[in-house]
Amino acid sequence: MVAQNLRLAIRGLSVVFTRRRGGSVTAVENLSLGVREEEFVSIVGPSGCGKSTLLRIVAGLIRPTSGEVMLDDRPVEGPGADRGMVFQSYTLFPWLTVQGNVEFGLRLRGRPPEERREIAHRYLDLVGLRGTEPAYPKELSGGMQQRVAIARAMANEPAILLMDEPFGALDAQTRSVMQELLLRVWEQTHKTVLFVTHDIDEAILLSDRIYVMTTRPGRIKTEVAVTLPRPREVSVMDTPEFIALRQRVHGLIREETLRVLGLESRDHL
Template sequence: MSCVSIEGVARVFESARGQRMQALQPVDLEVRENDFLTILGPSGCGKSTLLRIVAGLERASSGRVLLDGVPVQGPGAERGMVFQSYTLFPWLSVEQNICFGLRERGLPGAQQRERAAYFIAKVGLRGFEQHFPGQLSGGMQQRTAIARALANDPKILLMDEPFGALDNQTRALMQELLLGIWEAERKTVLFVTHDIDEAIFLANRVAVFSARPGRIKTELAVPLPHPRDYRMKTSPEFMDLKARLTEEIRAEAMAADAR
């Protein structure tokens, strides 16, 4: 069953001088219930643009996005978004940041705190409930952002290179954390990255984008078993997938440089 249907979605940007730049060629993509789908491609290929259209933060120039058969017209609580920058409210504590969306929805305070406590524990931030973003490391801020998105119980989690600003060790820990949450919660996840190892490790399916203007060049199943941990990244199966995707991305990066 499809959770998200992307049908012929294209995006053209127009400058103040009337110059047109096509960011996305028409894209067709089905995201199934409980999928963890990573979108992989070279920088500037339109991955984030597509994600923002699914989130309702941008409008497609043509085509449409359906969520459970209903056209997406704008942002909605059924889609949780996590960005590369942490986008936390600096004047709110960890607990208050996580409760923000719940308060906007009118949940009673006791229910807000209960849900916040559950996801604070899930992301390993117990004991930091009253800390403010400026008192946290980058990884802890991103854990807060993920907890905030999950607390609203979205149908689909949209993630735009959420670990891109983290150091390698923290990034690997965050990948395992997110995968553990997905294995437990079984949310549908659409995750944008340009990191090949990350795309394989997290996903049950990878969609590879071409160079700009982006289109889906290849879709590849990731038949690696669950639960997964860092040791899987050196397995023959993982390395075979990495070699194939590396060649796909290399070809697109070279095509982009030739333009």
């Protein structure tokens, strides 16, 4: 990793939550990672490993206990429009139309109406939702709402897009279509993305690199480079290279899951 093209650099990050009744939990411990410009990086790990916490720290929504987060060589001090985020839960503003939702960030920055409309149309086009502008979120399916949420985050043209299990609440069929859509969007935009998921196939299909996290306290266990050629199609999932990667990542996460359950190896099962 060449230091100067790092869009996002996290060094020596630790997060300790103090419990109400005393005592403390170390959610993330001495974690370091980097994301290059135009790179799609995923973080996978067993549940409760602190991967969502990590993403919220990058977004500036949680303060780390120690360590630093640098975006384009400037320290992250709080939330900002340069780090767009897509959440697992449905977070469209129900009182705004699709158009109003996508324009939300642009409006905050005082962009003129014609420009807002033009940008909103461009990103709704990108996620295949032109024509839904006047609809309210309650009229959209879950998958459509998440597409609008992606368009809303991208319309702000953030330096990095943070995605916290954005398809986690969708049914299996919709999820796979959404993965395909995100793959196509990425091939067109080459947006820098930090993506959190527990879906191994999703991580391999979409990413250039995958960080596998350990169980709590969360650290980086290994980094896996996804060498599958781009542009990718969903059919790549049937190739021997993909299957080998899947087995490797699966094995790594399984080790961690067994540790959570207090089983050091499968002999105990």
